[in-house]
Amino acid sequence: TVLIIDFGSQVTQLIARRVRETGVYCEIVPFQSAEEGFKRLNPKAIILSGSPASTLEIGSPRAPQVVFDSGLPVLGICYGQQTMCEQLGGKVEAGHHREFGRAFIEIDKECALYDGIWTVGSRHQVWMSHGDRVTAIPAGFEVVATSPNAPFAFIANEAKKFYAVQFHPEVVHTPDGAKLLANFVHKIAGLKGDWSMAAYRDKAVANIRAQVGDKRVICGLSGGVDSSVAALLIHEAVGDQLTCILVDHGLMRKNEAADVVAMFKEHYNLHLVHVDASDMFINALEGESDPETKRKTIGRLFIDVFEAEAKKLGGADFLAQGTLYPDVIESVSFTGGPSVTIKSHHNVGGLPARMNMQLVEPLRELFKDEVRILGKELGLPDSFIGRHPFPGPGLAIRCPGGITREKLEILREADAVYLDEIRKAGLYDAIWQAFAVLLPVQTVGVMGDGRTYEFVCALRAVTSVDGMTADFYHYDMDFLGRAATRIINEVRGINRVVYDVTSKPPGTIEWE
Numbered sequence: 296t297v298l299i300i301d302f303g304s305q306v307t308q309l310i311a312r313r314v315r316e317t318g319v320y321c322e323i324v325p326f327q328s329a330e331e332g333f334k335r336l337n338p339k340a341i342i343l344s345g346s347p348a349s350t351l352e353i354g355s356p357r358a359p360q361v362v363f364d365s366g367l368p369v370l371g372i373c374y375g376q377q378t379m380c381e382q383l384g385g386k387v388e389a390g391h392h393r394e395f396g397r398a399f400i401e402i403d404k405e406c407a408l409y410d411g412i413w414t415v416g417s418r419h420q421v422w423m424s425h426g427d428r429v430t431a432i433p434a435g436f437e438v439v440a441t442s443p444n445a446p447f448a449f450i451a452n453e454a455k456k457f458y459a460v461q462f463h464p465e466v467v468h469t470p471d472g473a474k475l476l477a478n479f480v481h482k483i484a485g486l487k488g489d490w491s492m493a494a495y496r497d498k499a500v501a502n503i504r505a506q507v508g509d510k511r512v513i514c515g516l517s518g519g520v521d522s523s524v525a526a527l528l529i530h531e532a533v534g535d536q537l538t539c540i541l542v543d544h545g546l547m548r549k550n551e552a553a554d555v556v557a558m559f560k561e562h563y564n565l566h567l568v569h570v571d572a573s574d575m576f577i578n579a580l581e582g583e584s585d586p587e588t589k590r591k592t593i594g595r596l597f598i599d600v601f602e603a604e605a606k607k608l609g610g611a612d613f614l615a616q617g618t619l620y621p622d623v624i625e626s627v628s629f630t631g632g633p634s635v636t637i638k639s640h641h642n643v644g645g646l647p648a649r650m651n652m653q654l655v656e657p658l659r660e661l662f663k664d665e666v667r668i669l670g671k672e673l674g675l676p677d678s679f680i681g682r683h684p685f686p687g688p689g690l691a692i693r694c695p696g697g698i699t700r701e702k703l704e705i706l707r708e709a710d711a712v713y714l715d716e717i718r719k720a721g722l723y724d725a726i727w728q729a730f731a732v733l734l735p736v737q738t739v740g741v742m743g744d745g746r747t748y749e750f751v752c753a754l755r756a757v758t759s760v761d762g763m764t765a766d767f768y769h770y771d772m773d774f775l776g777r778a779a780t781r782i783i784n785e786v787r788g789i790n791r792v793v794y795d796v797t798s799k800p801p802g803t804i805e806w807e
């Protein structure tokens with residue numbers, strides 16, 4: 296196991312991902328519980344993440360001393376480098392030139408960390424994102440590489456197997472970064488790359504059994520890959536102690552609920568309850584326009600339904616969710632003392648504190664594409680595995696402005712036509728996520744001989760790896776023209792279609 300100590304960087308999860316890609320298991324632990332994590336995991340190597348904090352601020356986070364006393368290899372990244380230097384007797388200062396983005400480092404010295412990847416004298420692109428920088432390195436360290444603004448861009452104490460870099464090897468903009476991390480875990484730490492999704496499955500099943508015991512679990516099944524995979528894992532672990540509940544909140548895509556139920560009935564023998572709660576949800580949302588209120592209302596009603604269903608079963612102690620790693624942004628609080636605020640969660644739009652079930656979230660550590668691999672492992676049909684993500688709050692967050700039944704109906708139809716065109720054009724698998732949005736704007740049109748005054752439909756399609764960043768999909772104009780014509784002809788209430796060409800960032804994938 297590799298222990299990744301999280302100081303709150305936005306990209307810590309990418310470190311975990313890169314390490315897992317090398318076939319080595321790792322876990323991220325927030326810095327506040329790093330010592331406990333160290334004891335629990337008995338790691339063979341440690342990585343210190345970046346951070347939005349500055350080591351120059353009073354009370355900024357540090358790695359526990361045991362990290363440096365343990366004799367284990369340590370890799371410090373960005374802030375991790377700075378705190379490592381500080382803690383071992385070096386010096387950090389506020390940078391005169393802040394560096395953000397692409398930079399080039401020049402290799403000055405041999406180093407085991409880049410063995411087989413770089414050579415002395417060569418130059419390489421890396422990704423920097425820092426204000427402070429190291430200005431004096433601790434005793435025993437040597438400079439391996441420099442950049443114009445970071446004379447200590449890459450330092451090492453080979454005897455102790457301490458390595459530290461100012462740049463971010465975990466991001467794709469450091470093209471050789473993944474190889475450096477692979478070297479760290481394989482060559483430096485001597486870990487074998489024999490961890491796989493099959494191993495994850497076994498471990499997850501064992502963990503679920505340990506957590507759940509002989510208690511009852513209910514699982515919200517949306518038909519998305521995540522909740523489906525979560526349900527199958529839990530079913531494998533505890534069998535009939537699991538009841539899956541498909542809540543039709545009236546915000547699903549056309550025919551979605553029926554399709555999902557049919558797929559599960561056909562392929563799996565698990566207990567599935569289909570609850571039509573659409574009236575309850577839509578009544579509560581009618582007229583609501585604030586995105587966060589929509590999410591909270593939906594989250595609250597989901598829990599109401601789950602609790603009511605649990606009661607019918609004679610009680611359930613656990614609620615399972617297909618929460619993924621990117622949903623669980625563990626933001627580390629620096630000012631408010633040693634507290635970790637977990638911005639959970641997305642799938643059901645923020646769980647109310649009153650919920651009296653514990654969560655089972657077997658996918659918390661995975662990224663979407665890893666979940667797909669696990670889904671394959673569990674025998675989910677390809678058509679299911681390849682499905683576009685669909686947000687828990689569904690069409691509610693694709694209907695900006697006040698929600699009405701009528702608007703939801705219009706949106707559902709437009710979305711169905713749009714996706715049908717995408718499938719017909721053979722583009723479904725090339726797109727990461729596509730959907731229609733119904734804008735709360737009416738415009739004038741002319742159809743036949745008459746004037747129309749109807750809504751505008753925006754089409755969205757993005758490519759992405761993990762939903763964290765995205766580019767709009769570059770359709771050809773003929774496709775867009777065809778989709779627009781069909782939507783306007785076939786969907787009553789829409790007389791204009793526009794295409795969203797915003798990337799993420801600065802936009803988000805959803806409009807709300």
Ligand code: XMP
Pocket residue numbers: 590641642643644684685686687688728762763799802803804805806807
């Ligand atoms: P954004 O809009 O944040 O979306 O760029 C990134 C991914 O997350 C999905 N998403 C949600 N999923 N509950 C969910 O279960 C939500 O409240 C929610 N908001 C966004 C979005 O569809 C995209 O895949």
